[in-house]
Structure formats: structure tokens, C-alpha cells
Amino acid sequence: MLRVDDPSERRMPQPPPSRLNEAARLFQIGRLDAAAEHCAAALREAPENFDAAFLLGAIRGSQGRMAEAAECFRLATARDPRSFAAHRNLGVALAGLGEDDGAAASFERALALNPKDAATHNDLGVALVRLQRHEAALAHFERALALNPGFAGALGNRGATLLAMDRAVEAATTFARALALNPQDADAHHNLGTALNKLKRHEEAVASFERAITIRPDHAAANNGLGVALVALRREKAAAASFERALALQPGYMEARLNLANVLRSLKRYEPALANAMAVLARLPDDAAALTLAAALKRHLCDWQGLGEIDATLMAHVAAGRGAVLPFMFLTVTDDPAAQMACAQRYWANKRVASPAPMRRDHLGDGRLRLGYLSADFHDHATARLAAALFEAHDRARFEVIAFSCGPDDGSAMRRRLEAAFDQFFDVRAESDEAIAGRIRDAGIDVLVDLKGHTEQGRLEVLARHPALVQVHYLGYPGTLGGDAVDYLIADRVVVPPEAEPFFTERLVFLDGCYQVNDRHRAIAATTPSRLQCGLPERGFVFCCFNNNYKITPDVFAVWMRLLDAVEGSVLWLLADRGSEDNLRGEAASGGIDARRLVFAPRLPLEAHLARHRVADLFLDTAPVNAHTTASDALWAGLPLITCAGRSFVSRVAASLLSAVGLSELVTTNLRDYEELALTLAQTPKRLAAIRRKLEAARATAPLFDTARTCRQLEAAYLTMIEIHRHGEPPRSFAVPPEPSVSATG
Numbered sequence: 001m002l003r004v005d006d007p008s009e010r011r012m013p014q015p016p017p018s019r020l021n022e023a024a025r026l027f028q029i030g031r032l033d034a035a036a037e038h039c040a041a042a043l044r045e046a047p048e049n050f051d052a053a054f055l056l057g058a059i060r061g062s063q064g065r066m067a068e069a070a071e072c073f074r075l076a077t078a079r080d081p082r083s084f085a086a087h088r089n090l091g092v093a094l095a096g097l098g099e100d101d102g103a104a105a106s107f108e109r110a111l112a113l114n115p116k117d118a119a120t121h122n123d124l125g126v127a128l129v130r131l132q133r134h135e136a137a138l139a140h141f142e143r144a145l146a147l148n149p150g151f152a153g154a155l156g157n158r159g160a161t162l163l164a165m166d167r168a169v170e171a172a173t174t175f176a177r178a179l180a181l182n183p184q185d186a187d188a189h190h191n192l193g194t195a196l197n198k199l200k201r202h203e204e205a206v207a208s209f210e211r212a213i214t215i216r217p218d219h220a221a222a223n224n225g226l227g228v229a230l231v232a233l234r235r236e237k238a239a240a241a242s243f244e245r246a247l248a249l250q251p252g253y254m255e256a257r258l259n260l261a262n263v264l265r266s267l268k269r270y271e272p273a274l275a276n277a278m279a280v281l282a283r284l285p286d287d288a289a290a291l292t293l294a295a296a297l298k299r300h301l302c303d304w305q306g307l308g309e310i311d312a313t314l315m316a317h318v319a320a321g322r323g324a325v326l327p328f329m330f331l332t333v334t335d336d337p338a339a340q341m342a343c344a345q346r347y348w349a350n351k352r353v354a355s356p357a358p359m360r361r362d363h364l365g366d367g368r369l370r371l372g373y374l375s376a377d378f379h380d381h382a383t384a385r386l387a388a389a390l391f392e393a394h395d396r397a398r399f400e401v402i403a404f405s406c407g408p409d410d411g412s413a414m415r416r417r418l419e420a421a422f423d424q425f426f427d428v429r430a431e432s433d434e435a436i437a438g439r440i441r442d443a444g445i446d447v448l449v450d451l452k453g454h455t456e457q458g459r460l461e462v463l464a465r466h467p468a469l470v471q472v473h474y475l476g477y478p479g480t481l482g483g484d485a486v487d488y489l490i491a492d493r494v495v496v497p498p499e500a501e502p503f504f505t506e507r508l509v510f511l512d513g514c515y516q517v518n519d520r521h522r523a524i525a526a527t528t529p530s531r532l533q534c535g536l537p538e539r540g541f542v543f544c545c546f547n548n549n550y551k552i553t554p555d556v557f558a559v560w561m562r563l564l565d566a567v568e569g570s571v572l573w574l575l576a577d578r579g580s581e582d583n584l585r586g587e588a589a590s591g592g593i594d595a596r597r598l599v600f601a602p603r604l605p606l607e608a609h610l611a612r613h614r615v616a617d618l619f620l621d622t623a624p625v626n627a628h629t630t631a632s633d634a635l636w637a638g639l640p641l642i643t644c645a646g647r648s649f650v651s652r653v654a655a656s657l658l659s660a661v662g663l664s665e666l667v668t669t670n671l672r673d674y675e676e677l678a679l680t681l682a683q684t685p686k687r688l689a690a691i692r693r694k695l696e697a698a699r700a701t702a703p704l705f706d707t708a709r710t711c712r713q714l715e716a717a718y719l720t721m722i723e724i725h726r727h728g729e730p731p732r733s734f735a736v737p738p739e740p741s742v743s744a745t746g
Helices: 018-028 032-045 050-062 066-079 084-096 100-113 118-130 134-147 152-164 168-181 186-198 202-215 220-232 236-249 254-266 270-283 288-301 307-320 337-351 382-393 413-421 433-442 460-464 498-503 554-566 580-590 606-615 629-636 653-660 671-683 685-698 707-726
Strands: 369-375 399-405 424-427 447-450 470-473 488-492 507-511 542-545 571-575 598-601 618-620 641-644
Touching: 018 032, 018 050, 032 050, 050 066, 050 084, 066 084, 084 100, 084 118, 100 118, 118 134, 118 152, 134 152, 152 168, 152 186, 168 186, 186 202, 186 220, 202 220, 220 236, 220 254, 236 254, 254 270, 254 288, 270 288, 288 307, 288 580, 307 337, 337 498, 369 433, 369 707, 382 413, 382 629, 382 707, 399 413, 399 433, 433 460, 447 707, 470 707, 488 707, 507 707, 542 554, 554 571, 554 580, 554 618, 554 671, 580 598, 606 629, 618 671, 629 641, 629 653, 641 653, 641 671, 671 685
Parallel strands: 369 399, 369 447, 399 424, 447 470, 470 488, 488 507, 542 571, 542 618, 571 598, 618 641
Antiparallel strands: none
């Protein structure tokens, strides 16, 4: 704030002439325009008069005319370079203009004259925060507090700076100090809740936000923070209500509106979610998070109107390095591996913690190699269905296998199976990133395998702290993570062909066959339902795609409609997904296809879902995002699948699966050939039947479903990584031989 005088000032104004005396009187009673006229006249009469320039600066500052105030205080500092108040007030005016470099310089000059002024230390700290000089800012907040321990503003600023530096524990302590001084400070309760959210202490955060709201019911930010905490606690309906309260209090609160859109998406209320995302874009057309969410929601709804324009804007953001576009969603925009890497790198740089202290151990432990698996999917989830048998199959004579679970415990049979599959199972979902990293380090993990990457509930900030000797990404995210904390990515020669290798920040480890592990114990219900039970016609060809509907693109759907038109009596069997069915039926009808030829399958337990694959004739894959678990489900159930392989990892997964099951003839590389192959198979029953027989025979012998073989490959990969580390060499790419001898390494 501006100061008109200061008791520490070297020289105080002498008894002013009558004009300045009158200006000061008018200023004190709030007649600012009249006061300014007297000051301006005094300056015309005596341009060198310090007091007139200083007082006019104070008046203009009180009027919010900061540019004029700054000019007056510049004049005052020129008249008296030893005036603490003039330098300080110039800093305040420049800060009000957003000229933080100049403000910081003025505050520094003021402190050189009076180093014991707590308010100026605080104001300098604020300017330094805006300049991203957090360490220097923190020092000035601490100096302000040393001079005035009860300085609530400096406490708040210190806490906010610590939060920005990812020092949430210290931030929480600072806000608690502020509350000890004033328990009725709603802002301090809100800030403490924000710190507790960072620490994943969400129940405590809820209490802090609720206290802030009790004190000040109109606190929009506290309602928004409460919603964030409730989302983390999986209380989405209550979270939505909190975001709606924040917006009722402050309709232009775009952060709350975007949060509301996200939680409505989690509740599968896609239409209102999209409406809120588009409302954010109407105000902030270049906001990367809103663009990302709008694109994702349009894909969930198969609402393709305007999607091309949004995708083009996202591509431009990535090309220009603007914002932080969510890499997982960006996989649906393009199959260009260079663009995907650029997106991941930008996101990693923007979202990871700021230069965290490394926690890496510097030596190997004794005895068995300690494997850590980090995931939020240790429950009834697609990743768990693929990998459960892997965790069970690890050679316990050579490996100790430890889980770090940062996702929910759904109480399912799969959760119980996973808990039994590991030597130790740590539920760390309520712990901060730093605490989880500390657990991993203290557990002596040699190889940490992240199974999430850039997917929901991923914990990249844990990896950023380097808690393990070697860090690996596997299975969860089909592409580069774009950061410097992950040493290796597990792939195969199909998902990453030679021309794509430069577009990974990790070193690549190539398994022989398919990178994707499969659980050959996945049960299929003994009873196959009839077509009528599935809502399908008794006769006619059944094209099928059980991918999530967000993977369907207009180009692929157009191919499917041409196939329905060409194959009389055929139907397309898709997975039911709230909100998209009407749009897809509308697209079909607009192309002249009877919308009743689209049949939507309800979600079922896995065993029953696998069994119903048997009544379909051909699985049609999507592009550029392929079927992954859904493809291996189809092949395991005996349903042939055709795919269109692209240039990126995510667009080549189904090709890898088909190659590993001996059906590479079902892989195409463009939509024209894809359509031609699908039509040929639909019109050539004998050829399709031969493929089904080949697939059925392959279930027992193909590498794709040989869990033990994939486990041996992965174990050999982990041991090779450790050998490279043991020899002091940097990570390097390598291929695992077809039949690795894990006893030869270690």
C-alpha cells in the first residue's frame, strides 16, 4: 500500500506553503481531484519541490491512476534520492502496473535506506514471486516475519510461495501459524486446505475448507477447493455441488467451471460437462486444459461438429509449445510420434514438481532384486486383468515384488488376488508424492515400474524424485512420457518401428514378440448367449467393436457405414456409452443407413463379456487409437480382429497383438485396405472360418498368451537394466533375446 509519510524518513516535509497545505487538507477529507489541482499548481510554480511531487503521487495512487502515480514518485526520487518513502511508493505504483522488475528495484533501493521495514520486505517478496524468483522472495517474507512475527500478510505470502515451490509441509505449518494468530481468518483456512490437498490429506483439507466457508459463506475459492478435495475422495456428486456453489458466488470463476466440467465427466454426465467446457472456451479460447477437455468430451459423445477446429488448435498449441495439453487425450488427435513427444515433453515440464530433491540410492542392495510396481489400477481394471498373472509368476528366488497402490480399493476379487500376488502391498493413495517416493527409497527398490504414465491418477511427481536406482514405464501409457526421470520404456519392434525410435525420451527395451502381457487364466463364461439374448438379429453378419466410443473417429465410422451398406443384413455391434448412442445413430441415418443396424451392448462382468464375443463375426479396430485390452480380449475369446496400423505406439498395438498370435495378415496400414479386407472377410465365410480356427489353435501356443514367457522376458530386461547401472553406464536401448537366460544376468 502507498505511504504518505514514514517516521523513519530522513527528511520530513517542512511546513508547506499554503497551496500544499490546502492540498494535504483536501487529500485527508477525500477531495482528491481538488487536492491534485493544488499539487499540480505547486509543481508548476516550483518544479523541484519534493513535497508536491510526493503528495501528488499519493493522490494519484489513491485514485488508482498508477501510471501517473509512478511518474510523480519518480520525480520525487529524483528530487531526493535518499527518500525511503518515495522509493517504496514508486515500487508500489510499479507493482500496480505489473512492472515487477522495476518494482523490485525500487523496493530494494528503499530497503537499502531502511532495512528494517517489514512491509517493504513483504512487498519485495511479492514482486519476486511474480518474477518466479521464489527462493529470494521467501527470504524477504522470512525477514518481514523476523521483524514483525504477527505480520499476517507476510505469513500468507510465505505459505503461498512454499506451495509454489512444492514445499507443502512447510506451507501448511505457515498457514497454521497464521490461524494461531487469527482463528477467524477465512483465507488462512482456505490456504491451509490448499496445502493439505497438495499433501493428499484430503479429509483434513475438507475440514479446513468447510471452516473457511462457515466463517465466510461467500468464499468462492474455498468452495472450489472443497470440490477439489471431494473429487480426490471420490465424492464426485458432493464435489459438483461445491463447484456449483463457487460459480453461484462468482459466475466468472473459470477454474471452478473447468473443475465442474471435469467432475461431470467423471459422473458420465457428458452433455453438461461439454457445455461447461465450451463456456470456459468462450471466455478463454486458448486455454489448453479447456481445449483438451472439450475435445475429450466431444469424442466421448461422438459429437464431431467443430472437433476438427479444436484439434487444429491443440496441434498449434503443441507446435508452438503453448500451455500443457494432456498427452493421453492428444493421442486421439494425431498419430504423429514427433508431435506426441512434443506434447508429452511440454506437459511433463509444466506439470511435474519444480526441481525436486533426488531421493535415489547410490548402491544396490544385497540378495534378491527388489521390484516395485507403482499404479492406481490395482483393482478390477483393464491393466490389472492383463498383469495379475505377471505379478504371480515372478521368480521369487531372484525377485522380491512390492506394490505401491495409489488408487482405490474396490473390495473386488481382483483386488484380493493382487494383494496376495505381491510380497508386500502398500496402499499409498492418501500419501503425498514426496511421502510415496520416500517409501520407495526406504523399501530399497532397485527397479521401479510405473504402470500409469500420463493416464488418470498417474503419479509422475513420484518418478520425478528418482526414488529407485532404475525407473521404467510399462503397459499403462502407450507412448513416451517426455520427461527425464524415466530411464526405460518397455516396447516391441511392432509398436515402435525403427523410424519411430527417435521420438522417445526414454531408452527403449524391446521384448521378443508382443510387449503386452496377458493373463492366460482369464475365465470365459461357459455359456455363450444367443444372438437374440444380445439384442442381435439371428441372421446376418455381425461387425463388432467393443472399444470405448471416444476412439471412434468420423473417418473410421464412415468406413463402417460403407461396410453396412455393402453387406446386406449386417449390423454393427458397439459398446453402450452414455450420450454417444443418439449421435452415432444420427450419423448413420445422415449417411443413409438405418440407425437400427447399430446395436449397443451393455457393460457386463468380464467372463460374460468375453463369452458374448463368440456371437460376433469380425472385430473392427479403431484408428489412430487402437484396441489394446479390448483387442486381446477379442483374440482370447476367439474373435478375429482387423486393424489399421499407424505411425505411433498407440496406433500399432493391435498390430503387435495380431503378429504375436500369428495373424499379421489382418494388419493393414491405410483405411482403404482396411475397408477392403473387412468386406472380403464378410463376403468370404470360408476364409473367415479358417482364420477363426487358426486363432483358436493359437490360444494354447502363441507368445501373446504365454504369461510365463512374457514374465521371463521382463525379468531379463530388469536384470539387464541393473547390470548396466552396476557398471556405472548410462541407460541404453537393448533387445531381449527370444529365450532369455535370466540366470546369466544379475
